[in-house]
Amino acid sequence: IREMRFLQSALSLTSRIFAARPARTTQFVVGRVPLMVARRPFSDGHPVVFAIESVEDFNEYVINSTTPVLVDFHADWCGPCKLLGPRLEEKVTNRAGSVLMAKVNVDDAGELASEWNITAVPTIMAFTNGECVGEFKGNVSDDELDSFIERAIEASQ
Incomplete structure (x- = not known):
């Protein structure tokens, strides 16, 4: 349960940090480190x-x-x-x-x-x-x- 809470917190924090990035992002978690990959920019460069x-x-x-x-x-x-x-x-x-x-x-x-x-x-x-x-x-x-x-x-x- 503690590990799930940590992952939820990490994803929430990561989502906020990367929410304003100029590309669409998919989140993956490896171990305890959230990774941001599969960035796909839209035509105008903004999500x-x-x-x-x-x-x-x-x-x-x-x-x-x-x-x-x-x-x-x-x-x-x-x-x-x-x-x-x-x-x-x-x-x-x-x-x-x-x-x-x-x-x-x-x-x-x-x-x-x-x-x-x-x-x-x-x-x-x-x-x-x-x-x-x-x-x-x-x-x-x-x-x-x-x-x-x-x-x-x-x-x-």
Whole structure:
């Protein structure tokens, strides 16, 4: 059990360290050392789903993005976040770069949560050309997710 906890902690830490890297990464664990291999850059050199941990990151990767960005304000302890996050990530990844997804853990980035008046998690906001063009709170159906993503993409055109 201790070894499993160590591996989970190491993977979590490694995920945070490499989340903002400009390539898609697959994680493997050899012994007790997490290794980062199989880096596959996307066409623009940035991952489709990435972590935001500061106001500076938010401004650079969300506000200044020329591609629509969905921002997932979530928390590790939030049940609905654990259900919605993977579904949203899959839908964004399947859109082949026409939309991006930024993940903001409100416990780690409280300043951002305050700045954007996040009062509930999950809160998903859509940004196009630096402007918020849509928002919803809580878990929604797949059809509602698809519609939300399409509206964000259309708003950028």
